[in-house]
Amino acid sequence: MKKLLFTAAIAVLGFTSVNAQEDTTTSGFSNGDVFISGAVGFGTETTGNLDSNVFNVAPKSGYFVSDNIAVGLQAGFTSWSADVDGTDTVDANEFAVGVFGRYYFAPASQFSLFTELGVDYTSGDDKLADVGYDGFEVAFAPGINYFVSKNFAIEATVGVLGYSTSKADFDGAESTDNFNVGLNFNDISFGVVYKFN
Template identity: 35%
Template sequence: MKKIILTVAAVFAFGFANAQSGDQSGENFGFSKEDIFVEGNLGFSSSNDKNTETKVNNFSFTPKVGYFLADNFVLGVQLGLGSDKTKVSGTDAGKNSNFNAGVFGRYYFLELGKRFKTYADAEVNFANSKYELGPIENKSNGVSAGAGLGINYFVTKCVVLNFSLRNILSYSSSKPDVAGAKSTSQFGFDLNGNVANPFATGSFGVGYIF
């Protein structure tokens, strides 16, 4: 959480340092009804437990396309690609690969100056995952849903930087792709965004408004 707070602070500092000239010129930044919005977000996290000699690396990429039904509300579709790899004492202990596709809605509710817009969003996804360890391969299918918070910074009127905490509130259900298997579900609330969804991490992105 400390890293997230420092990162957000750095984004704010960068934005305020570079926004003064544009703000003083009287330019307006924001979204309008019928805008089309394309966005791509990257997330990465790494942990290293020296007590158990366990290292875990997580990566995610989420492209989105949305259409503004109102000046402050966008509805769209998204894809998700992600993976996490675990090593114990330097030996591979398994890799998870994830793919999902779904829909999202985003509501902008607060402006911090002219260039910063904060939002809350929610998403529902159908997901597929695969676990690999040597010759062992297990697949599962499921559904996930979540709600999170984020902030946009307008570099120009069309180019937008994004920082988000996905799935602060999250739910997921998955079922192994084998006959007779039963589903497993998880529900949670976590400001680190990592309870029930493999894509639930803080992420940075870039968007473009058409």
């Protein structure tokens, strides 16, 4: 919940000033548009004597190949840490790079719904166990996009349906497969979009 509030506050504060400076008469997307977007998140939780933190950043760049379809490149970095009574129990990082495709249901409107399918290559390391891993993931998520000005929009994806597989970097390691269905407030991600003219 803290992650949601922190991210929402940044989005609202950032676009309050942008909205006052931009004209909203021609907002929305169309064929040939190029955009960049990004999301930054931070979460912290304390349960009993367990303290955990997560930080992530996820930039994207996309191009509309038709009025309703955008394709693009995406990247990401996530860092996890946790400790019990001051003793580290988790200290890990993960990098991701991949591609995505989106279908927008009303792209020329100020408000639009979309669905997104992404495929990423991932590479990470667990510093405490001194083990690295590589893998890939596929994720599907619905989202909303709202233009607050001609060029700036806020977006959110809600929930996720995904599959990931990874394998540790040591002899004899077996692949780990995960299926994920996220339908709670921790699975809402907010981002900022800039559309080039």
